[in-house]
Amino acid sequence: xxxxxxxxxxxxxxxxxxxxxxxxxxxxxxxxxxxxxxxxxxxxxxxxxxxxxxxxxxxxxxxxxxxxxxxxxxxxxxxxxxxxxxxxxxxxxxxxxxxxxxxxxxxxxxxxxxxxxxxxxxxxxxxxxxxxxxxxxxxxxxxxxxxxxxxxxxxxxxxxxxxxxxxxxxxxxxxxxxxxxxxxxxxxxxxxxxxxxxxxxxxxxxxxxxxxxxxxxxxxxxxxxxxxxxxxxxxxxxxxxxxxxxxxxxxxxxxxxxxxxxxxxxxxxxxxxxxxxxxxxxxxxxxxxxxxxxxxxxxxxxxxxxxxxxxxxxxxxxxxxxxxxxxxxxxxxxxxxxxxxxxxxxxxxxxxxxxxxxxxxxxxxx
Amino acid sequence: xxxxxxxxxxxxxxxxxxxxxxxxxxxxxxxxxxxxxxxxxxxxxxxxxxxxxxxxxxxxxxxxxxxxxxxxxxxxxxxxxxxxxxxxxxxxxxxxxxxxxxxxxxxxxxxxxxxxxxxxxxxxxxxxxxxxxxxxxxxxxxxxxxxxxxxxxxxxxxxxxxxxxxxxxxxxxxxxxxxxxxxxxxxxxxxxxxxxxxxxxxxxxxxxxxxxxxxxxxxxxxxxxxxxxxxxxxxxxxxxxxxxxxxxxxxxx
Numbered sequence: 001x002x003x004x005x006x007x008x009x010x011x012x013x014x015x016x017x018x019x020x021x022x023x024x025x026x027x028x029x030x031x032x033x034x035x036x037x038x039x040x041x042x043x044x045x046x047x048x049x050x051x052x053x054x055x056x057x058x059x060x061x062x063x064x065x066x067x068x069x070x071x072x073x074x075x076x077x078x079x080x081x082x083x084x085x086x087x088x089x090x091x092x093x094x095x096x097x098x099x100x101x102x103x104x105x106x107x108x109x110x111x112x113x114x115x116x117x118x119x120x121x122x123x124x125x126x127x128x129x130x131x132x133x134x135x136x137x138x139x140x141x142x143x144x145x146x147x148x149x150x151x152x153x154x155x156x157x158x159x160x161x162x163x164x165x166x167x168x169x170x171x172x173x174x175x176x177x178x179x180x181x182x183x184x185x186x187x188x189x190x191x192x193x194x195x196x197x198x199x200x201x202x203x204x205x206x207x208x209x210x211x212x213x214x215x216x217x218x219x220x221x222x223x224x225x226x227x228x229x230x231x232x233x234x235x236x237x238x239x240x241x242x243x244x245x246x247x248x249x250x251x252x253x254x255x256x257x258x259x260x261x262x263x264x265x266x267x268x269x270x271x272x273x274x275x276x277x278x279x280x281x282x283x284x285x286x287x288x289x290x291x292x293x294x295x296x297x298x299x300x301x302x303x304x305x306x307x308x309x310x311x312x313x314x315x316x317x318x319x320x321x322x323x324x325x326x327x328x329x330x331x332x333x334x335x336x337x338x339x340x341x342x343x344x345x346x347x348x349x350x351x352x353x354x355x356x357x358x359x360x361x362x363x364x365x366x
Numbered sequence: 367x368x369x370x371x372x373x374x375x376x377x378x379x380x381x382x383x384x385x386x387x388x389x390x391x392x393x394x395x396x397x398x399x400x401x402x403x404x405x406x407x408x409x410x411x412x413x414x415x416x417x418x419x420x421x422x423x424x425x426x427x428x429x430x431x432x433x434x435x436x437x438x439x440x441x442x443x444x445x446x447x448x449x450x451x452x453x454x455x456x457x458x459x460x461x462x463x464x465x466x467x468x469x470x471x472x473x474x475x476x477x478x479x480x481x482x483x484x485x486x487x488x489x490x491x492x493x494x495x496x497x498x499x500x501x502x503x504x505x506x507x508x509x510x511x512x513x514x515x516x517x518x519x520x521x522x523x524x525x526x527x528x529x530x531x532x533x534x535x536x537x538x539x540x541x542x543x544x545x546x547x548x549x550x551x552x553x554x555x556x557x558x559x560x561x562x563x564x565x566x567x568x569x570x571x572x573x574x575x576x577x578x579x580x581x582x583x584x585x586x587x588x589x590x591x592x593x594x595x596x597x598x599x600x601x602x603x604x605x606x607x608x609x610x611x612x613x614x615x616x617x618x619x
Binding site: 046047048050121223230231240241244245246247248249252253254277278319322323325326327329 | 597
């Protein structure tokens, strides 16, 4: 009788729960259990990070993503991993203007630094990927990068003695798919949070800026130009408009033309994505976090040093149809003195997070 | 055994019964919706960013970026009472057909008003990072529209380029950014006739922002070549001139 009652209750529960189980693929044999949630701590003054509901961070997923990120098996000739062009000591970017792919292929844009990517609303210099998962799909099969078609990449991972179990721990079963590879790497990248620069610590009241660094910070926040020639000018660096301090990411995530070229035949930038002429020559405003480590600079790596970057803004840039109105191309540039430029440079160095680039959990585990 | 079967049947019936909506009368007090269709115009004609226009002084002008915060829509009923119905919206003409949608009590209205900018209580004292990312005042939602902690949000951006004369290169910068608490303005626009908002119906209202009227209107005029930049710098009078023009730049076409 007792067994019958339990049976009836179980049957009733099955009925009541039917609506939520109807898409269940069935029993999962050998499932290792639910993955362990990864608790990501959002640093002070940072905005919330929007993590896709279908790809929550898990300890197993992040660990798998790290392995995949550093795995040369994801390139056709087994010579390059994602990390080959995103080197920790260079702020997780490439010290070359253009990265070298397999077989000597050369890219067309400078590799972007990997830092605080979980807060970005788009990826690549032209913003053509709207999620990290989407972004990750591109470099592996790209002929100038890792040149490994995804079906082959999946086959390699599925044949590996270790990976299928790791996929099972991260995603519930041993199936290796392109989507899961992208999800795991995206999870790993979202954990790459930098918030331990000297500026961060100063902002939290844990460090002191030198006089030069503080003067540089004030210049960063002031309008640019000589007020005699530039209306509203405050002899500042005029950096804050685009590399906004709000949220401490030092970018507004918008696309701008900062006056590098008079025309855009070589690279249309954002316009290649939107098809809009007003976006010609515009590129994503990069974060300034770790900027002292991430040279060369600009989408094409044309400036080898930060000094050269500052000098570019100091002279105002080249006019064009889409140049940003913040550029002082008609009024002689920022006209900063040598001392002011040195102060600005000192401030930019306070954005270096040495602990971040040396964190063992981001390093090559192979 | 019988009890178990009865229990099972009861549970099954309960489960299926939960899926059936009871018949309810149509509620007459549900709100309607007002959709503000926000347009960029130039001397009354629709304008897209990137189009070339000519200003009151004959200068070719290309607007490349126009954005403003529209805050706190209110509607006035026939008795003269104002009804607050709106939230904060960032109107961005880089996007196609920007709109602001608000739930509005069904009724008849004679006028609308809204603020351009961010009210003082929200402008400088709240960290943008504290908002969810899809909020118009968040770091992402306000991208490009936030100055610093002390000065708050940019209320209105009016950016573009101008030429000295027709045929000259259009590359003289125009960059007007209005902001700070004292720059908050309330725009009042009477409807041409009573506007009926019906329950559960969408009532569209077109609100135009005229770029030409920002440069010339009853309150004065501005030469974009001699006054090309205003970022609300202290001690300058250009922001006041722009704010005076702003109040006439909005209208209901």
